[in-house]
Amino acid sequence: MAHNARLDHRNPLVFDTHELGRRPGALQRLTRTVPAPKDFGLVGVIGVPEGAPVELELRLESVMEGVLVTGTARATAKGECVRCLEPLQLDVEADFQEMFSYPDADDRGRVQHTEPGDDAEDDEDRLFLEDGLFDLEGVLRDAVVLALPMQPVCQEDCPGLCPECGVRLADDPDHHHDAVDIRWAALQGLAGSLRDGDKDDTSGAEAGVDEKQEK
Numbered sequence: 054m055a056h057n058a059r060l061d062h063r064n065p066l067v068f069d070t071h072e073l074g075r076r077p078g079a080l081q082r083l084t085r086t087v088p089a090p091k092d093f094g095l096v097g098v099i100g101v102p103e104g105a106p107v108e109l110e111l112r113l114e115s116v117m118e119g120v121l122v123t124g125t126a127r128a129t130a131k132g133e134c135v136r137c138l139e140p141l142q143l144d145v146e147a148d149f150q151e152m153f154s155y156p157d158a159d160d161r162g163r164v165q166h167t168e169p170g171d172d173a174e175d176d177e178d179r180l181f182l183e184d185g186l187f188d189l190e191g192v193l194r195d196a197v198v199l200a201l202p203m204q205p206v207c208q209e210d211c212p213g214l215c216p217e218c219g220v221r222l223a224d225d226p227d228h229h230h231d232a233v234d235i236r237w238a239a240l241q242g243l244a245g246s247l248r249d250g251d252k253d254d255t256s257g258a259e260a261g262v263d264e265k266q267e268k
Contacts, residue, residue: 058188066090066193070113070120071185075155079115084108089128090190094197099132099205101145101197109193119154119182126193135204136213137221143205149196153180153187 062068073081082168089107094100101107111124126149131142180187200227213215 060183060188066190067186067188073113077117081113083111095182097202099130099201101128101130116262121152123150134207138209141207145200147194147200148194151192153182156181261267
């Protein structure tokens with residue numbers, strides 16, 4: 054599998070496995086706090102702000118094919134309640150596990166395919182170590198996105214906004230609008246129109262009387 058860019062060991066989400074070694078069964082545990090990358094979450098809905106701390110607990114295990122990485126990420130996500138539109142924040146915890154294969158690993162233990170092109174497609178889905186380094190950003194991003202709510206709310210029983218005036222109902226539990234029967238409203242409108250018509254007729258009649266008196 055070809056790579057266009059080499060991994061930078063200075064990137065906080067790039068990890069070095071040289072200390073772990075390639076002896077199957079070797080274990081290494083790591084803890085690291087890293088800044089959240091850009092667009093770390095559900096864009097436009099909820100996510101961990103860029104640069105906010107993300108706490109990582111990792112377990113690296115050397116296996117025949119590469120390094121199996123198991124871990125947990127913890128961070129604070131921020132967003133907006135879908136019901137009342139108020140800002141909110143919540144603690145997110147995401148678990149993940151991923152295999153990073155050695156570029157020179159053989160295919161022992163892998164399922165053999167008979168269809169042409171299957172091996173190439175399988176390789177496209179695999180993640181590889183590069184000079185003993187692996188980049189955790191993609192794996193971490195996927196795990197955090199899956200751990201976030203698609204429709205975040207500030208509280209489970211958030212009543213949302215008043216559909217008539219938009220006031221936040223949690224701030225005013227007794228808020229309500231007097232319901233008006235649409236039939237009565239129509240009758241009231243008709244009565245108003247009749248009253249206005251009577252005024253117009255009266256004005257016209259008075260104008261006629263004045264004209265007669267002038268003559």
